[in-house]
Amino acid sequence: MSAGAGRTLRTVRAYGVAVAFLLVAVLVSTVVGAAGLDPWATVAALLDRLPLVHLSSGLSPLDRAVLFDIRLPRIVLGALVGGLLAVSGAGYQGVFRNALVDSGLLGASAGAGLGATVAIVYLGGTGQAAVPVAAFVGSLAGVAVAYLAGASGGPGTATLLLAGLAVGMFLTAVQTYLLQRSSQDLQQVYSWLLGSLADAGWHQVLVVLPYAAVSTAVVLLHGRHLDVLAVGDEEARSLGLRPGWIRLAVVAACALAAATAVAVSGLIGFVGIIVPHAVRRLAGTSYRVVLPLSLLVGAGFLVLADTLARTVIAPAELPIGVVTALIGSPVFVWILRTTRTVRT
Numbered sequence: 238m239s240a241g242a243g244r245t246l247r248t249v250r251a252y253g254v255a256v257a258f259l260l261v262a263v264l265v266s267t268v269v270g271a272a273g274l275d276p277w278a279t280v281a282a283l284l285d286r287l288p289l290v291h292l293s294s295g296l297s298p299l300d301r302a303v304l305f306d307i308r309l310p311r312i313v314l315g316a317l318v319g320g321l322l323a324v325s326g327a328g329y330q331g332v333f334r335n336a337l338v339d340s341g342l343l344g345a346s347a348g349a350g351l352g353a354t355v356a357i358v359y360l361g362g363t364g365q366a367a368v369p370v371a372a373f374v375g376s377l378a379g380v381a382v383a384y385l386a387g388a389s390g391g392p393g394t395a396t397l398l399l400a401g402l403a404v405g406m407f408l409t410a411v412q413t414y415l416l417q418r419s420s421q422d423l424q425q426v427y428s429w430l431l432g433s434l435a436d437a438g439w440h441q442v443l444v445v446l447p448y449a450a451v452s453t454a455v456v457l458l459h460g461r462h463l464d465v466l467a468v469g470d471e472e473a474r475s476l477g478l479r480p481g482w483i484r485l486a487v488v489a490a491c492a493l494a495a496a497t498a499v500a501v502s503g504l505i506g507f508v509g510i511i512v513p514h515a516v517r518r519l520a521g522t523s524y525r526v527v528l529p530l531s532l533l534v535g536a537g538f539l540v541l542a543d544t545l546a547r548t549v550i551a552p553a554e555l556p557i558g559v560v561t562a563l564i565g566s567p568v569f570v571w572i573l574r575t576t577r578t579v580r581t
Contacts, residue, residue, distance in 0.1 A: 247521065248520055248521075251516070251526065252533075254519060255519075255533040258537045259534070259537035261537070262538070262541045264276065264279070265544060266312050266541070266543070267279050267283070267308055267309070267312065269548055270544075270548060272303045274296070274303065274304060275295075278295050281294040282296050282304060282305075283304075310438050310442055312543075313442050314442050314501065314502075315434050315502075315536075315539045315540045315542075316536035316537070316539065316540050317442065317449050317498070318498040318505065319535040319537070319538055320449075320453070320532040320533070321453070321494040321498040321535075322340060322494075322508040322539070323532060323536075323538070324453055324456055324457070324491075324528055324529075325340045325456070325490075325492075325494040325509055326340055326512065327456075327527050328456045328487050329487075329488070331459075331466065331467070331528075332463070332487050332491075333397075334466070334467060336510075337510065337573070338510075339509030339510045340491060340509045341506065341509070342398060342401045342402065343398075343401035344382060344404035344408060345376045345492055345499070346379075346495075346504050347405035347406075347407075347409045348375040348382075349372040349373070349379070349496065349499040349504065350408070350504060351375050351408045351409075351411055352371035352378075353371055353375070353426065353430075354415050354422075356368045356370075356371035356372075358418075358422050369501055370500070372496070372500045372503075373497065376492065376495060377492060379404060380488070380489075383400050383401040384485075386403070387399070428556065429504075430503060431503065431504070431557075432503035432558035433503055433554070433556055434546075448494075449494070451493070452497065453490075455486060455487070455489075455490035456487060457532075459483060459486065459524075460523075460524040460526075460528045460529075461524075463487065463528075464524050464525060466478075466483065466484075467524070495509075505539070505557055505558045505561050506558060506562055506565060507562060507564070507566070508535055508561055510565065511564070511568045511569065512535040514572055515534060516531050516534055539557070539561075542557055542561050
C-alpha cells in the first residue's frame with residue numbers, strides 16, 4: 238500500500254471513529270438520567286422525526302416531553318459548545334504552532350469572566366438574563382485588546398501569547414476586585430465560572446447556531462492555510478499567502494467560537510487542548526483533518542461530560558467544568574510529559 242493510500246485509509250478510519258463516538262455519546266445521554274428511557278424506544282422516537290421515516294416508539298407523552306423538551310436541547314447545545322471549544326483550540330494551536338494553546342489564552346476566558354461578573358454584580362435581578370451577552374462581549378473585547386497589544390509589540394506569535402497572558406491576568410485581577418467588593422454575589426459568579434448546561438433550551442440553541450456556523454466555517458476553510466503556516470512564513474509567502482491576514486482571520490473566528498460557547502455555558506476548560514491532541518493521535522497532524530475531527534470529537538466529549546455532570550451525584554448536578562477539569566488535568570500533564578520527552 239502506498240503512503241498516500243495509507244493516509245487516506247487512516248483519515249477515513251478516523252472520521253468513522255469520530256462519528257461513531259458522537260452517536261454513542263448522544264444515545265447514552267438521551268437514555269441515562271433520573272427518568273430512564275428505553276434505548277430502543279428512544280432511537281425509534283428520534284428516527285421517527287426524520288423525513289420519510291415512520292416508526293412507533295411506544296414512549297409515553299411524559300417520556301417524549303423529557304426526551305424532546307429537556308434532554309435533546311441540552312444534548313444539542315452541549316454538542317455545539319464542545320465542538321466550538323475544540324475547533325477553536327485546534328485553530329489557535331495551528332496559528333501559534335503550539336499544541337498547548339487553547340481558547341483560554343488571548344484574554345478570551347478572562348474577558349468573558351469579567352463581563353459575566355459585571356452583569357451579575359451591577360445589574361442585580363436583571364443581570365442573569367444579561368450574563369450571556371456580557372460574557373460574549375467581554376470575551377471578544379479581551380481578545381481584541383490582547384491582539385492589539387501583541388501587534389504593537391512587533392511580529393511573532395510569542396509576543397501575542399505574552400500579551401494575551403498579561404491581558405488575561407489584568408482582567409482576572411479586575412474581576413477579583415469586583416468580587417471582593419460584592420461578596421454576596423460570589424456563589425452566583427463562581428457557579429457560572431465553573432460552567433453548566435442546566436438551563437439549556439431550544440431558544441439558546443437557535444441563538445448560538447448563526448455564530449457557531451460562521452465561526453466554524455471560517456476556521457475550517459483555513460485548514461489548508463494552517464498546514465502551510467506550519468512549514469513557515471517564508472514558504473507561505475512563496476505560495477502567495479499572507480500569514481498576517483491568515484492569523485488575524487483564524488484568531489478572530491476562534492475568538493467568536495469560544496465567546497459563543499462561553500456565553501451559553503460558562504467557562505469550561507481543557508476541551509480545546511485535550512480533544513485536538515487526541516485527534517492528532519488518531520488522524521495525524523494535517524489541520525484539514527484535525528479541525529473537522531476536533532469539531533466532532535469535541536461535541537461527543539462534552540455531551541458525555543455533561544451526562545456525568547448531571548448523573549454522578551443526582552438529583553444534584555456537578556458543574557460541567559469540574560468534570561472536564563478532572564478528566565483534562567491528568568491528560569494535560571501527560572501531554573506536557575510527552576512533549577518534553579519528544580523535545581529531549
